[in-house]
Amino acid sequence: MSTTLFLCLFSTTYFYTEISAFVHSLETTPIPSTSPFINIELDKISNAFLTTEEHERLAGKVFKHRMAEFINRIVLNETQTIIGLSELRSALGFAPSEVWKKRQPPSEEEVDAAPTVEAYYMLKEPISKHQRSNQDEFLPELIPLAVTFLDERFPGIRKVYRRYLEEKFRSLGGKIDKKGVDYMIYEFARIQTRVGHATFLLT
Ligand SMILES: *[C@@H]1O[C@H](CO)[C@@H](O)[C@H](O)[C@H]1NC(C)=O
Numbered sequence: 001m002s003t004t005l006f007l008c009l010f011s012t013t014y015f016y017t018e019i020s021a022f023v024h025s026l027e028t029t030p031i032p033s034t035s036p037f038i039n040i041e042l043d044k045i046s047n048a049f050l051t052t053e054e055h056e057r058l059a060g061k062v063f064k065h066r067m068a069e070f071i072n073r074i075v076l077n078e079t080q081t082i083i084g085l086s087e088l089r090s091a092l093g094f095a096p097s098e099v100w101k102k103r104q105p106p107s108e109e110e111v112d113a114a115p116t117v118e119a120y121y122m123l124k125e126p127i128s129k130h131q132r133s134n135q136d137e138f139l140p141e142l143i144p145l146a147v148t149f150l151d152e153r154f155p156g157i158r159k160v161y162r163r164y165l166e167e168k169f170r171s172l173g174g175k176i177d178k179k180g181v182d183y184m185i186y187e188f189a190r191i192q193t194r195v196g197h198a199t200f201l202l203t
Pocket of ligand 1: 073077078081127128129196200
């Protein structure tokens with residue numbers, strides 16, 4: 001896809017509003033404490049530096065230099081989330097998936113009618129703003145490569161999610177029902193915010 005087409009699809013005003021809201025939340029949200037392992041891994045990520053070449057690779061070699069850095073704020077966040085969701089599914093004992101798809105939230109009736117705990121999870125799995133949006137058409141293509149890139153360059157992302165979510169899952173004592181799924185999704189959101197802060201600092 002051409003850069004011009006990308007610019008047509010993507011509103012910069014919308015983007016800047018989002019970033020300033022995020023930076024504001026960085027200043028106001030207290031960071032919950034967790035094990036030293038998680039803090040060390042997250043520090044390694046936030047203290048790292050991505051070269052221009054790496055930024056362009058992460059952006060699928062479609063976007064150059066500043067443009068690549070610019071869209072990588074979204075690519076990084078969506079990709080670290082997909083890695084995290086894959087670890088969440090695996091902690092819950094469900095089949096992992098690393099596919100980033102456009103998706104709309106389910107209706108309340110659908111959620112209430114979920115026949116199994118796994119079906120319930122699939123309906124309740126967090127959906128990002130970009131997955132709901134009918135813009136950002138470049139993302140579905142870029143995410144699979146970005147998952148590979150992050151797994152190689154920052155294996156700590158997956159390790160942090162795995163360690164954190166397995167620990168939370170153990171605290172459920174092996175009982176996995178719909179309430180347990182809600183609890184795990186809540187804990188997922190907490191660690192996702194922390195990983196998101198660390199990867200945001202790469203851009
Ligand atoms: C990352 O994604 C999450 C969930 O989709 C969102 O709440 C958060 O604001 C995003 N962070 C940035 C820097 O865009």
